[in-house]
Amino acid sequence: VKVAGKGHPRFFQPELCETIRSRRELEQSLVAALEQDQFLVVYQPRVDAMSGQLCSMEALVRWHHPQHGMVPPLEFIPAAEQCGLISEIGAWTIRTACAQIARWKRSGISFGSVAVNVSALEFRSHRLLDTLTSAMADFGVQPHELEIELTETVLMTDTDTSQVIVDRLHALGLPLAVDDFGTGYSSLAYLKRLHPAKIKIDRSFVRDLPDDSDDRVLVQAIVQLAAAMGIQVIAEGVETQAQRSFLHGIGCGLLQGYLISRPQEADGFERFVRQRAFERNAVLPEPIDA
Numbered sequence: 001v002k003v004a005g006k007g008h009p010r011f012f013q014p015e016l017c018e019t020i021r022s023r024r025e026l027e028q029s030l031v032a033a034l035e036q037d038q039f040l041v042v043y044q045p046r047v048d049a050m051s052g053q054l055c056s057m058e059a060l061v062r063w064h065h066p067q068h069g070m071v072p073p074l075e076f077i078p079a080a081e082q083c084g085l086i087s088e089i090g091a092w093t094i095r096t097a098c099a100q101i102a103r104w105k106r107s108g109i110s111f112g113s114v115a116v117n118v119s120a121l122e123f124r125s126h127r128l129l130d131t132l133t134s135a136m137a138d139f140g141v142q143p144h145e146l147e148i149e150l151t152e153t154v155l156m157t158d159t160d161t162s163q164v165i166v167d168r169l170h171a172l173g174l175p176l177a178v179d180d181f182g183t184g185y186s187s188l189a190y191l192k193r194l195h196p197a198k199i200k201i202d203r204s205f206v207r208d209l210p211d212d213s214d215d216r217v218l219v220q221a222i223v224q225l226a227a228a229m230g231i232q233v234i235a236e237g238v239e240t241q242a243q244r245s246f247l248h249g250i251g252c253g254l255l256q257g258y259l260i261s262r263p264q265e266a267d268g269f270e271r272f273v274r275q276r277a278f279e280r281n282a283v284l285p286e287p288i289d290a
Contacts, residue, residue, distance in 0.1 A: 023079060023082075026075075026076065026079045027079055027082070027083040027085075029065065030063075030076060030079060030080055030083065030085050030089075031085065033063055033065070034085065034088055034089065034092065036066075038063060038064055038065065038066065039061055039062065039063055039064075039089065039092060039093075040061075040062050040063075040064060040265065041059050041060065041061055041062070041093060041096045041097060041100070041265075041266075042059075042060050042062055042263035042264055042265055043057045043058070043059055043060070043100075043114070043263060043264060043265075043266065043269045044057060044058045044060060044256060044260075044261060044262070044263040044264070045057045045256070045260055045261050045269070045272060046058065046112075046234060046254045046255065046256045046260075047254065047255055047256075047260050048253065048254065048255075049235075049244065049247055049248040049252055049253055049254060049255050050248055052276075053276075054110065054111070054112060054273060054276060055112045055113075055254055056111075056112040056113040056114070056115060056147065056254070057111060057112070057113075057114055057115070057269065058114075058115045058117075058149070058256065058263075059093065059096075059097040059100075059114050059115065059116050059117075060073070060117070060263050061073065061089060061092075061093045061117075062263075063076050077119070081119060081120075081121055084121075086119050086121050086122060087121060087122055087125055087127060087128075090118060090119060090122040090128070090131075091127070091131045093116060093117075094116055094131050094132060094135050095131070095135045095138075095139075097114050097116050097146070098135040098136060098138070098139040098141045098146065099139050100114070100266055101114055101139065101141050101145055101146070102139040102140055102141065103266075104266075104270075105140075107270075109270055109273055110273060110277075111145075111269075111273070113144060113145050113146060113147050113175075114145065114146055114147065115146075115147040115148070115149045115177055116146065116147070116148060116149065117149045117150075117179065118148055118149065118150055118154075119154075120151075120153070120154045123150060123154050123162070123165060124161060124165070128165070129165070129168055129169075129172070132146075132148075132169075132172065132174065133172065136172075143172060143173030143174050143175075144173070144175070146174055147174065147175045147176075147177055147197070147198075148169055148174055148175070148176050148177070149177045149178075149179045149200070150176065150177070150178060150179060151178070151179050151180050152178050152179075152180065152181060152183075152190070153180075155178065155190055155194060162194075163193065163194070166194050175196075175197035175198065176194065176196040176197055176198075177196055177197060177198040177199065177200060177234070178196045178198070178199045178200065179200050180200065180202045181199040181200055181201055181202060181222065182201060182202050182204075182205055182218065182222065183202045183204065188225075191225075191229060191231070192229075195229070195231070196231060197231065197232060198231060198232040198233070198234055198254075199222070199226055199231055199232075199233055199234070200233075200234040200235075200236050200256075201219055201222055201223075201233060201234070201235045201236065201252070202236065202237075203236050203237025203257075204237075205218055205219050205222075206219070206235050206236065206237045206238060206243060206247075206257075207237060207239075209242070209243045209246050209247070210242055210243065210245075210246035216246070219235070219247070219250065219252075220250045223250050223251050223252050224250075224251075227251060232253050232254060233251075233252050233253055233254065234252075234253070234254040234255070234256055235247045235252050235254070235255055235256065235257075236256045236257060237256075237257050238255045238256060238257030238258075238259045238260065239257050239258045239259050240259060241259070243257075243259070244259060
């Protein structure tokens with residue numbers, strides 16, 4: 001009723017109690033998940049659209065519930081935001097990704113850079129900057145080895161605060177990527193003001209390529225705009241060779257999706273890297289124990 005405003009009556013439904021009870025149980029399970037180390041990070045590669053060379057990857061947090069198995073992020077991330085645990089999960093993800101970067105560097109694994117997603121609540125918390133600086137220092141991570149991903153909705157909300165935090169991220173030398181580009185405000189003004197290093201074309205625009213004429217026009221316009229501003233473009237959700245060919249043909253630089261690889265845990269990603277290196281007759285050093 002409060003959300004709908006005045007003059008909008010609502011009738012009680014027993015299902016509401018069940019919804020609230022389920023949400024509370026989920027929140028309690030999230031607390032236990034942090035305490036019992038039930039979260040894990042998986043990595044999805046991004047490759048050059050022309051050469052297929054690995055350029056970077058996205059780190060994605062997953063929750064392996066002891067009874068329910070893998071819980072979808074769309075289910076537990078909103079719950080974590082509502083109960084205030086998202087900052088704890090975000091800090092854990094950043095430190096886990098930085099620790100993995102350090103292990104890969106010691107093992108001679110070429111990974112490019114690792115992108116970590118930051119939610120709206122994390123982004124506006126001053127703790128984010130402290131978490132980043134301490135994690136980078138503790139694990140010897142260089143700024144070009146880490147990347148921060150934000151949705152455009154986050155950047156367009158409370159723009160003064162966003163600008164201050166983005167300026168501080170730039171001061172740390174951390175590149176910024178705009179996730180789900182095209183699904184929110186898509187304001188040209190914020191591209192000019194914040195000037196991210198990368199923008200990611202949302203999978204909803206990629207899914208029907210190259211057959212959908214509207215998607216072709218929109219995606220090509222985004223790529224051309226980004227190129228004119230010196231911003232790299234990542235197409236996510238690439239699943240077919242036809243999509244890959246079209247995106248490469250219009251100048252999209254980086255591809256991410258099941259056509260390249262599903263998100264994998266660290267050991268699976270290492271096998272992916274070594275297989276790609278083998279296919280190119282490259283020799284990588286043998287891994288050493290972390």
